[in-house]
Amino acid sequence: MRGQDKFLGALIGGAAGDALGYPVEFDSANEILAEYGDAGVTQYKLRGGIAQISDDTQMTLFTAAGLLTGLTRGMHRGFLADPSDYIIYGYRDWYRTQTTPFSMREGERYSWLSNVKQLYNRRAPGMTCLSALQEGVAGTIEHPVNDSKGCGGIMRVAPVGLFYCDSKRSYAYSDLAAARAAALTHGHELGYISAAALAHILRRIVEQGDGVEAATHSAMQFLPTLFPTSKYLPALQELIERAVALAKEGEDDRAAIFRLGQGFVAEETLAIALYCAIKYEDDFARGIAAAVSHGGDSDSTGAVAGNILGARRGYAAIPERFTARLELKDVIGEIARDLYRCGVMRDADFGERIWTRKYVTFDYCPEEDT
Numbered sequence: 201m202r203g204q205d206k207f208l209g210a211l212i213g214g215a216a217g218d219a220l221g222y223p224v225e226f227d228s229a230n231e232i233l234a235e236y237g238d239a240g241v242t243q244y245k246l247r248g249g250i251a252q253i254s255d256d257t258q259m260t261l262f263t264a265a266g267l268l269t270g271l272t273r274g275m276h277r278g279f280l281a282d283p284s285d286y287i288i289y290g291y292r293d294w295y296r297t298q299t300t301p302f303s304m305r306e307g308e309r310y311s312w313l314s315n316v317k318q319l320y321n322r323r324a325p326g327m328t329c330l331s332a333l334q335e336g337v338a339g340t341i342e343h344p345v346n347d348s349k350g351c352g353g354i355m356r357v358a359p360v361g362l363f364y365c366d367s368k369r370s371y372a373y374s375d376l377a378a379a380r381a382a383a384l385t386h387g388h389e390l391g392y393i394s395a396a397a398l399a400h401i402l403r404r405i406v407e408q409g410d411g412v413e414a415a416t417h418s419a420m421q422f423l424p425t426l427f428p429t430s431k432y433l434p435a436l437q438e439l440i441e442r443a444v445a446l447a448k449e450g451e452d453d454r455a456a457i458f459r460l461g462q463g464f465v466a467e468e469t470l471a472i473a474l475y476c477a478i479k480y481e482d483d484f485a486r487g488i489a490a491a492v493s494h495g496g497d498s499d500s501t502g503a504v505a506g507n508i509l510g511a512r513r514g515y516a517a518i519p520e521r522f523t524a525r526l527e528l529k530d531v532i533g534e535i536a537r538d539l540y541r542c543g544v545m546r547d548a549d550f551g552e553r554i555w556t557r558k559y560v561t562f563d564y565c566p567e568e569d570t
């Protein structure tokens with residue numbers, strides 16, 4: 201099951217990068233250097249014996265749940281709305297986990313993830329996501345909810361690129377689906393075009409077997425056809441070109457990443473993640489260490505680099521020390537496997553009892569049901 205290994209790699213890899221970066225999310229480059237030394241952050245800082253994931257991984261799971269719920273409903277009813285119409289319910293679910301106490305199966309819910317108590321932990325949730333969801337309005341590309349290009353849009357869309365692998369949908373469709381998922385809360389062009397780029401890159405890597413640089417090139421070539429009137433796309437392309445060039449120059453990672461930005465905004469998150477994933481394409485551990493060991497938004501750059509590196513080499517290439525203590529590893533794995541099962545010619549059974557409890561009635565609870 202080589203394909204499934206890549207789906208697992210992308211989501212577990214993203215969670216690993218997130219968990220590695222989360223403890224240093226708010227640390228400066230000098231503070232990280234002083235505490236961790238030249239090699240940067242290479243080991244988890246465990247809390248209560250676990251490597252905690254943050255909002256990046258939480259929201260990634262809810263993106264996947266929205267896609268899976270939408271497809272399942274479409275299969276049952278013969279009608280499928282735009283994916284973002286379902287993903288917004290996933291994000292409303294996530295918002296509820298961050299703002300109300302846990303209760304098993306009580307209250308309005310839109311995914312089985314609501315039955316997972318650990319997802320109610322608050323892990324520095326992004327204010328743009330929280331406030332956009334609090335407003336209750338779903339942003340679109342045509343009607344932006346704000347002017348934010350924060351990385352909260354890109355850091356959660358990896359499942360979109362995976363979900364459409366080996367489907368009948370075009371790259372235009374899947375890239376736009378990722379852009380729309382980001383635009384639900386992030387209205388600036390670069391906030392959602394960067395998300396489309398990540399989905400494109402992941403799909404190329406997993407579906408076509410592209411290397412990271414080839415997949416990046418494909419995305420940069422394709423995006424102008426999808427966003428022909430974009431004012432900011434050339435700036436994104438220029439930054440990504442710089443990231444690709446730096447990855448091949450052999451400069452010190454901290455200096456190179458400094459030249460790409462800090463990753464608080466989506467295009468910089470993508471640029472830093474791509475720099476690390478191209479430079480350390482065969483070394484997951486070094487790739488995520490570089491991606492988190494800077495003064496910027498370490499957990500988000502770590503998460504996106506982990507998505508890309510994990511998709512490229514698969515779960516089997518992630519060292520055991522990054523999976524053994526990873527929080528919610530089983531839930532992340534279950535979501536990755538369900539995404540994988542949805543591809544054309546795979547074995548998803550939308551009428552299966554467990555599947556309908558997960559994606560129709562939302563009363564599935566992994567702790568009780570397995």
Ligand SMILES: [Mg+2]
Binds near residue numbers: 254255256323499500
């Ligand atoms: Mg975070």
